[in-house]
Amino acid sequence: MTADQLAAVAGRPGHARGADRARPARRQTSVATRQHRAFYMFTAPWIAGFLLLTIGPMAFALWLSLTTFDGISPNWHWIGLANYRELLSDSVTWGALGRTGLFAVTSVPLSIVAGLALAVLVNRPIKARGIFRTLLYLPAVVPPVGAGLIFKQLFDTNSGATNGVLDIFGINAVAWLSDPYARYVLLMTVLWGAGNVMIISLAGLQDIPRELHEAARVDGASAWRTFRSVTVPLLSPVLLFQAVTGVIASVQTVMPLLLASQPPPGGVTSVPQSNYLYMMHVFAEYFAYGRFGYASALLWVLFVLILIVTGLIFKTTSGVVFYNVDPEAKK
Amino acid sequence: MRSHAGAPPSRRRFLALSAGGAVAGAAALSGCALQVAGAADSGGGGDSITVMVNEGDITDDQIKQAQKELGIRIIRVKYDVTRLIAMLTAGRPPELVRGVGATDAPYFAARGVAENLDPYFAKSTVLEVDDLDPVNDLWRWDGKAQGKGPRYGMAKDFSQDSMYWYNTALFDQKSVAYPSATEPITYEEWLEKAEQLTQRKGGQTRVFGGSYNGVGLTVNLAALTAAAGGNLFTDDYATIDFSSPEARKALTWYVDYAKTGVGPSLINPNPDTWDGPTYMANRMAMSNSGYWLGGMINGDEKVAKVSRLAPAPRFAGGPRISACQAGTGFWMPKKAHNKQAAWRVFEWFFGQGPAKDRATGGWGIPTLRSLRPLMPRQKDYQKQVVAVQEAELKHFSVVSFTPYAKVEALDAVINLIIPAAMRGQMSIGTLIDRLNDKTNEEMKRGKELVS
Numbered sequence: 056m057t058a059d060q061l062a063a064v065a066g067r068p069g070h071a072r073g074a075d076r077a078r079p080a081r082r083q084t085s086v087a088t089r090q091h092r093a094f095y096m097f098t099a100p101w102i103a104g105f106l107l108l109t110i111g112p113m114a115f116a117l118w119l120s121l122t123t124f125d126g127i128s129p130n131w132h133w134i135g136l137a138n139y140r141e142l143l144s145d146s147v148t149w150g151a152l153g154r155t156g157l158f159a160v161t162s163v164p165l166s167i168v169a170g171l172a173l174a175v176l177v178n179r180p181i182k183a184r185g186i187f188r189t190l191l192y193l194p195a196v197v198p199p200v201g202a203g204l205i206f207k208q209l210f211d212t213n214s215g216a217t218n219g220v221l222d223i224f225g226i227n228a229v230a231w232l233s234d235p236y237a238r239y240v241l242l243m244t245v246l247w248g249a250g251n252v253m254i255i256s257l258a259g260l261q262d263i264p265r266e267l268h269e270a271a272r273v274d275g276a277s278a279w280r281t282f283r284s285v286t287v288p289l290l291s292p293v294l295l296f297q298a299v300t301g302v303i304a305s306v307q308t309v310m311p312l313l314l315a316s317q318p319p320p321g322g323v324t325s326v327p328q329s330n331y332l333y334m335m336h337v338f339a340e341y342f343a344y345g346r347f348g349y350a351s352a353l354l355w356v357l358f359v360l361i362l363i364v365t366g367l368i369f370k371t372t373s374g375v376v377f378y379n380v381d382p383e384a385k386k
Numbered sequence: 387m388r389s390h391a392g393a394p395p396s397r398r399r400f401l402a403l404s405a406g407g408a409v410a411g412a413a414a415l416s417g418c419a420l421q422v423a424g425a426a427d428s429g430g431g432g433d434s435i436t437v438m439v440n441e442g443d444i445t446d447d448q449i450k451q452a453q454k455e456l457g458i459r460i461i462r463v464k465y466d467v468t469r470l471i472a473m474l475t476a477g478r479p480p481e482l483v484r485g486v487g488a489t490d491a492p493y494f495a496a497r498g499v500a501e502n503l504d505p506y507f508a509k510s511t512v513l514e515v516d517d518l519d520p521v522n523d524l525w526r527w528d529g530k531a532q533g534k535g536p537r538y539g540m541a542k543d544f545s546q547d548s549m550y551w552y553n554t555a556l557f558d559q560k561s562v563a564y565p566s567a568t569e570p571i572t573y574e575e576w577l578e579k580a581e582q583l584t585q586r587k588g589g590q591t592r593v594f595g596g597s598y599n600g601v602g603l604t605v606n607l608a609a610l611t612a613a614a615g616g617n618l619f620t621d622d623y624a625t626i627d628f629s630s631p632e633a634r635k636a637l638t639w640y641v642d643y644a645k646t647g648v649g650p651s652l653i654n655p656n657p658d659t660w661d662g663p664t665y666m667a668n669r670m671a672m673s674n675s676g677y678w679l680g681g682m683i684n685g686d687e688k689v690a691k692v693s694r695l696a697p698a699p700r701f702a703g704g705p706r707i708s709a710c711q712a713g714t715g716f717w718m719p720k721k722a723h724n725k726q727a728a729w730r731v732f733e734w735f736f737g738q739g740p741a742k743d744r745a746t747g748g749w750g751i752p753t754l755r756s757l758r759p760l761m762p763r764q765k766d767y768q769k770q771v772v773a774v775q776e777a778e779l780k781h782f783s784v785v786s787f788t789p790y791a792k793v794e795a796l797d798a799v800i801n802l803i804i805p806a807a808m809r810g811q812m813s814i815g816t817l818i819d820r821l822n823d824k825t826n827e828e829m830k831r832g833k834e835l836v837s
Binding site: 218234341 | 468493498589591653654657792801802806809832834835
């Protein structure tokens with residue numbers, strides 16, 4: 056094919072065949088443009104919101120973390136990485152971080168196991184299954200404020216129902232909302248909301264093809280073996296999802312801590328030491344101490360830590376999580 | 387690369403447009419904010435001002451009343467220190483802000499964000515300086531100490547918060563002698579009485595013998611130290627010294643109070659969150675809430691009939707003082723836009739209709755001397771309360787607070803450290819050392835930001 060012929064096929068102006076081909080090409084571009092425009096138009100509010108309400112504040116917090124800004128005092132100034140250096144040597148921060156880590160590694164597995172156990176139970180063909188599912192899920196629907204207040208009343212040393220029950224058995228009252236018991240009450244609040252995990256696990260369980268369980272049964276596998284070798288592997292993406300979101304949520308726990316604490320004038324830092332988790336420390340630095348710079352540095356460190364932990368979870372579980380993907384769909 | 391009409395926008399261009407949109411959105415949002423705050427500059431329907439308060443401070447009815455009587459529209463925003471900081475930073479603060487005189491006044495005055503109200507008082511025919519109760523001195527700051535110098539605000543009502551209410555029925559149940567109405571008992575005696583009055587069953591406290599938490603932990607400890615004859619702060623208010631004999635005495639007493647479990651504390655929190663409901667439920671024999679709680683007590687005649695007010699205790703050998711730990715009122719930010727309208731509302735709120743309503747309700751002592759006759763004294767029990775209160779006014783004193791730290795910050799430090807001592811896991815000596823270290827770290831940082 057000569058250069059002229061190639062040019063003709065490509066649609067040089069004036070050439071009849073080229074002009075014929077140009078028309079459908081323009082129509083195609085027009086459709087694609089409309090699609091692009093629609094896409095960008097519909098996503099623009101979210102992108103604008105993301106920039107305005109997420110990236111903007113994060114960048115502002117990063118800038119704040121390099122200053123001594125407290126919102127009111129006149130002599131605040133730029134201090135570079137001093138807040139981050141202080142953070143590294145702050146025993147209160149490390150203590151809070153350690154307690155938060157402990158809380159995450161305790162509460163997340165506990166709530167996943169409890170939620171999965173409940174899901175397995177209510178997945179069985181029992182009577183009034185819907186009612187049980189609803190009842191078990193209800194606590195997750197109760198607003199955190201309501202739940203916090205309920206727990207505070209239940210576990211109050213002097214008037215709480217829990218100590219009332221202990222009193223019936225002649226056991227002396229326990230100061231549940233103080234150290235060292237407060238941490239157990241906090242764990243109970245987490246388990247109380249396990250209905251949330253249950254619902255997601257239940258959806259995962261119902262997605263497992265029944266034939267696989269039947270095949271295992273035909274092969275003589277016990278119920279436990281079937282659960283271990285069929286159910287859990289097929290549920291592993293769901294469990295991974297719960298682990299990741301659970302860890303992120305647990306390190307950001309603040310509401311139950313605030314609700315179980317004394318209100319002002321006791322203030323935000325009147326939470327028992329055992330429940331003085333990282334976010335509580337951040338909260339105190341912002342709102343009690345007014346150290347916007349230092350608190351912002353704490354938040355940025357937490358953000359990076361969450362990224363690292365999430366990455367580690369993905370990396371360490373890659374060999375044990377099985378995705379039920381249609382091989383044809385990949386093509 | 388230049389984009390042209392009809393071509394799909396590139397990702398870069400799209401992000402640029404989004405950023406532009408975000409900026410435009412921000413401008414629009416701030417425009418909205420300006421419109422709200424800008425209403426204070428009068429918007430055709432008369433003046434309007436923004437007031438940052440708690441809901442009960444100015445009621446809906448009072449807002450209507452202000453519109454009718456003053457022709458000023460009050461835009462009420464909920465008190466929130468973070469929001470206040472945002473508004474101050476943006477240069478559009480509220481015209482009036484709620485504040486606690488005892489602790490907020492030096493903090494805001496020292497940072498130059500509060501308006502000096504002396505010129506306004508000088509011209510006012512409603513709020514005359516001679517008529518101001520000494521409690522308003524909490525809102526004065528001369529650059530070094532509280533109680534002297536220009537006025538930066540005014541208290542709406544007040545209590546002498548070391549005074550305590552007691553329930554005679556609960557005293558009778560335990561055959562404990564009533565405290566004198568004229569002579570203060572000692573703090574040691576108060577604690578003994580509280581122990582005698584406490585009712586327990588199965589390790590649970592059914593009736594608290596007494597609550598002595600005051601308005602907040604730091605300010606309570608400052609008042610206790612003053613009652614022991616000292617000052618929690620050094621002369622320049624730049625450091626705290628818990629190791630002085632007086633502060634040590636105060637701290638030891640408060641830790642003992644918590645250890646005995648006779649009243650709510652950090653290690654024995656009150657589910658009611660404050661003394662009022664517990665006292666009203668006949669589950670608290672004594673409460674150092676001051677006259678202010680009378681507003682609630684008067685609402686239930688059964689409780690009111692068995693309630694008495696007693697003078698503030700003193701330490702054996704210590705001076706007789708009776709401080710106000712709050713003196714809650716309003717201040718005006720220096721950058722407020724509609725100061726004249728704000729001052730008119732200030733005058734009305736502190737000297738006219740709302741002030742008279744507060745005085746007659748028993749919710750605190752009026753901060754204008756001329757309004758004192760309005761304090762409720764129709765019934766016998768009210769007469770007793772007013773008599774004790776009026777005698778106590780002679781012992782009123784200002785306990786100065788540091789300008790270098792937020793009271794919440796000092797409370798936070800103490801809250802973290804003191805529970806171990808309350809549980810007997812830390813000696814008083816160690817507690818003092820740790821408190822001195824941590825509170826002074828906070829004070830040092832604060833001083834650097836101010837001076």
